[in-house]
Amino acid sequence: MMMKTIMQFLAFIIFSSAVCADEVYDVLLESMTDKNFVTVERLKQDELQAFCSQPRSASADEARAAELRAAALSDVPIPSDQNYLGDWQRGEKVASNGRGLQYSDDPEQENGGNCYACHQLDPAEVAYGNLGPSLSGYGARGQSIAMLQYTWTKLWNTHAYNICSHMPRFGAAGILTEQQLRDVMAFLFDPQSPVNRTQP
C-alpha cells in the first residue's frame, strides 16, 4: 500500500515534469514566428538547457548534474596554437559589445561578448551590470597554466565548473570565435589592460 503510493508519487513527478517540458516547447512553437535570421529552431532545448530550466524550488538531481558537468568539461578544446592570450585592446571591444544573435542585429557583424552587461571590468567604466561578480583586477590572480586553463574553460563552457550558471557558453555555443576568446582572455590577464591598471 505504502509502496504503491510512493511509486505513484514518483511516477507523477517523472511524468509531470516530462510532459511539462514538451508542453512548454509546443506552446512556444505556436506562439513565435521566424524573424529575420532567427528561426523557431532556437526554441529546442539541448540536454543542459532542459536540465537547467527547473524553477528554483525544484529539487536538484545531483547525479544528473555531475554527468552534465563532466560532459561540459570533456568538450572544452585547448586553443589550437596552445596560446591562451591574444590582444587585450581587441578583447576590450568584444567585452563592451552587446550585440549579436538578436533578430534586430546585423548577422554580418561579429558577435559581442557583452561582458559588461553582467560584470565590472575596467573600474573606470561605470555602466556595468552585476548579474556576475566583479572581474576588476582579475590579472592579479597571475598567469599560471592552471589559471589560464580555468578561465578559458569558464568562458568556453561555464557549466564545466558551475552547472546551471547564468553565463552564456561563449565557446561551446559558438557565440565567440577562438580568436575573440583569446583577446578577451588578454583583456582579463594583461597587466596593461585597464582591467588591471587601477584598482577601484
Added chain:
Amino acid sequence: MNKGFMRVIFTVLIGLWSVTLLSDTEGVFDQYREMLGDDNPAIFVIFDGEEIWYAPAGPKSVSLEQCDLGLGPGVVEGAYAQLPRYFPDVDRVQDVEARLEYCMTQLQGLTTEEVRGKPYSLRGDLGTELEALVAWIADQSSGLAIAPGQAHAKERATYALGENLFYYRAGPHDFSCATCHEQTGRRIRLQALPNLTTHPGAAEAYSSWPAYRISQGIVRTMGWRMRDCMRQQRMPELIMGSQASVALQTYLAVNGAGASMAAPGLKR
C-alpha cells in the same frame, strides 16, 4: 480645448527631453519623471484610444462598444485589472490584446492577419490603434487592485505554464526570463532588473504597463514588453495575444496581485 496644439507642444518637449535622456542615467530620468508629475504624455494616447473604441471600423463598420473584456459587453472600467482571465466564449485565457483581437475579428470583421499584422509601433512611429486602445482600457483600471482570474482550472494551468515559460532556457545564450529577473538588486549595464518572481518586483512592474516610453515617444503595451525581452533573449518573434504571451503575463499579474494598477506608467 485645443488638443492638437497641446499635443504638438508636448511632443516637442518630450522630444527635447529624450535627446538628453539617451545619454543619461536613472537618476536624471527620475528628475524628469518628477517634473512631468501627473502630466503623463500618455494622456493624448488615452484620448485616442477612447475615440477608437467608439468609432465604427472594419468591414462590418461597427464599434467595439459590444466587446466583452470580462465584465460584460461594453464594460471597460475595471476590466484591465482582472485580466488575463478565462473567457467561456473562446474557452481560453486571454490578455487584453488577445481579447481585442477576438472582438475586432468577431465584431468588426477584420481578419486575424490584419489585427496581428503590425500590433506594435516600430521606432519612430506615432503609435498603433492597438496601443491606444490598450492605454485607454488600462487607464480605466487605474488605482484598482490587480486581480487576474485564478478560479477556473484553465486560469491556474495558465499560471503554471507561465512559470515554466519563465524558467525555460534556450537559444544560443541559454537565457530564460529568470536569468535576468529572478534575483533582487541586479542590473544589466545601468538598467535595473526587477525580480519578477517576488510580489514587490512583479507588482511594481505589472502595475506600470502599458507605459509611455519617453525615449521612444510612444505607449508600449505589456505584450510588447514580453516580445522585446524575448528578442533580448535571442528568441524569435513573440506573437501578440499568443498562448505564451498570455501565460507570461498571467504569471506576472498573479505574482503582483493585490497591488494597485498605475498604468499607463512612464518609462525611460
